[in-house]
Structure formats: structure tokens, C-alpha cells
Amino acid sequence: MTIQVWDGHTRQQLGKPLKGHTNWVTSIAISHDRKRIVSGSSDNTIRVWNADQGQQLGSPLLGHTDRVTSVAMSHDGRRIVSGSNDKTIRVWNTDTEQQLASVLSGHTDIVTSVAMSRDRRRIVSGSDDNTIRVWDAEMAKQVGLPLEGHTDWVTSVAMSHDARRIVSGSFDTTIRVWSIAYADNDVELCALDMHIETAERDIDIFASSLHLEDRRLEEERIFEEGVCQEQLRPEGNMRLERLRSEESAHSKTRNEYRHCARANVPQFSRLPDQEGWVTGPGGQLLLWVPIQLMDRSRMYAPGNALVIPNDGLQLDLSQFAHGKAWHECYNPNGV
Numbered sequence: 001m002t003i004q005v006w007d008g009h010t011r012q013q014l015g016k017p018l019k020g021h022t023n024w025v026t027s028i029a030i031s032h033d034r035k036r037i038v039s040g041s042s043d044n045t046i047r048v049w050n051a052d053q054g055q056q057l058g059s060p061l062l063g064h065t066d067r068v069t070s071v072a073m074s075h076d077g078r079r080i081v082s083g084s085n086d087k088t089i090r091v092w093n094t095d096t097e098q099q100l101a102s103v104l105s106g107h108t109d110i111v112t113s114v115a116m117s118r119d120r121r122r123i124v125s126g127s128d129d130n131t132i133r134v135w136d137a138e139m140a141k142q143v144g145l146p147l148e149g150h151t152d153w154v155t156s157v158a159m160s161h162d163a164r165r166i167v168s169g170s171f172d173t174t175i176r177v178w179s180i181a182y183a184d185n186d187v188e189l190c191a192l193d194m195h196i197e198t199a200e201r202d203i204d205i206f207a208s209s210l211h212l213e214d215r216r217l218e219e220e221r222i223f224e225e226g227v228c229q230e231q232l233r234p235e236g237n238m239r240l241e242r243l244r245s246e247e248s249a250h251s252k253t254r255n256e257y258r259h260c261a262r263a264n265v266p267q268f269s270r271l272p273d274q275e276g277w278v279t280g281p282g283g284q285l286l287l288w289v290p291i292q293l294m295d296r297s298r299m300y301a302p303g304n305a306l307v308i309p310n311d312g313l314q315l316d317l318s319q320f321a322h323g324k325a326w327h328e329c330y331n332p333n334g335v
Contacts, residue, residue, distance in 0.1 A: 015054045027070045031077035040068030070113045083111030101140035113156045117163035126154030149301025172297035177306040
């Protein structure tokens with residue numbers, strides 16, 4: 001029920017223990033200038049401390065209805081984020097000691113870990129519901145769909161300064177690195193999963209790339225009127241320009257690979273199901289992966305730049321075509 005400050009160089013205790021919580025202290029964070037400490041506790045409260053004087057600043061922050069499991073402090077020290085067993089995330093103003101905006105709700109189980117971006121705009125949370133969620137701190141709402149891939153409780157999350165990398169640890173014994181971007185209040189999973197619309201088309205394409213390395217633009221494919229055209233090298237730019245000209249002339253809608261896929265457009269099952277099937281947007285069976293090859297806890301999920309341990313199955317479906325005209329995508333010369 002106490003907090004102790006230590007000197008990292010001398011390994012000696014600094015001052016007296018910080019006392020005030022009436023139950024276990026579950027999480028602590030320190031401000032960037034090292035002047036303030038924030039703590040969360042099983043007594044359902046958050047407390048802020050003066051790190052130099054060893055005294056509590058103001059009153060406990062009250063609002064959570066169950067134990068506080070995780071706390072984080074913004075880079076400028078003016079915001080505190082807390083997660084709780086009550087399945088919610090709350091944001092606090094350290095100057096006014098008041099809760100800001102609405103409670104962030106969405107997780108279906110205990111919130112185990114929270115983090116905040118350097119600019120205070122994004123919050124990331126992990127939960128016992130096996131998901132990671134990204135939140136708009138200013139609008140107090142979830143951004144996109146949950147990030148799914150872990151097969152057990154998410155125990156810890158961290159976010160890069162620019163909020164484009166999220167790292168998560170889980171009870172499934174893996175660490176996942178997520179590469180994401182933001183657009184129109186949405187989360188996009190970058191370079192690892194592609195969405196291609198198939199309405200009013202004779203050909204259905206399911207494309208997904210789970211390579212660690214980024215795919216170069218010249219390796220992308222253009223699907224024009226049900227026929228696969230290929231841009232293999234920089235010299236293929238003339239072909240691409242011709243296709244664009246034809247597209248304009250015919251006023252056709254062209255489907256193209258994107259380096260990021262909208263997380264809130266779940267067009268396909270991006271991972272094999274429990275029986276090993278990858279399914280299409282209509283529920284059709286596209287591909288079967290032998291169950292003995294699958295360890296879902298270590299399999300790359302959409303948005304994963306890295307999974308540790310790095311010995312899981314990686315599906316590269318970037319050349320996969322499905323539909324009535326699949327044979328027109330065949331390239332006898334290979335890629």
C-alpha cells in the first residue's frame with residue numbers, strides 16, 4: 001500500500017515511502033520532468049504525489065467503481081489516463097483534479113493497461129478481452145475496430161511518440177508490434193492487409209500481405225475490368241499511366257492495393273478460423289491451412305509488423321485470386 005522512490009544510480013531509497021492508499025498499489029507512472037508521480041490502487045483511486053517532497057498533491061481522483069489496474073501520464077504531465085477492473089478508461093486533468101469528457105467504454109473485460117501518445121491525442125488500452133483498442137482522447141471515442149490477434153489476455157501496451165507503433169504483451173506469451181495510421185477518425189492497419197471492393201465485378205479478389213518487409217509500389221497489382229495487370233518494375237510506370245487513361249475514358253471504378261487497410265471494414269476473415277479456413281466477404285471458403293501448422297497465438301495478424309517469438313505462421317496471400325476469372329491473373333513468368 002506504499003510507493004517507494006529509488007535512485008537509479010546509487011540504488012538507494014530516496015526519502016520515506018509514500019503512504020495514502022488503503023489497498024494494493026497496482027500501477028505507477030512518473031512525469032517527464034520527474035516532479036510528479038501518479039499511482040493507481042485496488043482502493044479504486046488515483047493519487048498524485050510530489051516526487052521531491054514525498055507528499056500527496058490534492059485529493060484522490062475518484063470515479064472508478066473497481067480497482068484501478070493501470071495509470072499513465074502525458075508527456076507534459078497535465079493528463080492522467082487510468083484503466084480499471086470496471087472495464088473503463090478515464091482521463092483526468094492534473095491541474096483541476098477533475099475527470100475530462102466521457103468515460104471511455106468498449107472493452108468487455110478488465111482493462112489491464114493504458115498508454116497515451118506524446119501529443120495527448122491518442123490513448124491505447126489492452127484488456128482481458130484479448131483486444132487492444134485505440135481512442136481519440138479529445139473526442140472521447142474509440143477509433144476504428146479493436147486490434148485482434150492475441151489469443152489470451154492482453155497484459156501490457158505501449159505507444160510510440162507518434163502513435164504509429166503500438167506494442168502489446170499478452171498472457172499468450174507473445175509480444176506484438178502493430179503498425180497503424182490514422183485517417184478520418186479511423187485506424188488503418190499498415191502494409192499488412194489490403195481491402196479490395198468487389199461489387200459489380202466478375203472477379204473477387206482477397207489480398208493480404210503478411211511480409212515483415214514493406215512491399216514496393218512497383219510490386220503492386222492493378223485490377224482493371226476483371227483482368228490482372230502487373231506493374232513489376234519502375235519501367236512499368238508507362239503501363240500504369242495507360243491503365244489510368246483507359247480508366248478515365250471508360251469511367252470505370254478501379255480497385256487497387258493500398259498500403260493501409262481500414263480497420264472498420266472487416267471485409268474478410270484475415271486469419272484462419274479455428275478449423276483453419278480463411279473466408280471471403282460472403283462467407284465463402286477461400287483457403288484452408290492445416291491445423292497442425294497453426295499456433296494462433298504466434299500467427300501474424302493484420303497490422304502486425306512483428307510478433308515475438310518470431311516463429312509463427314505468416315500467410316502471404318498477396319498473389320491469391322478467387323472468383324470466376326482467377327485464371328486471368330495467372331502470370332506464367334512469375335513475379
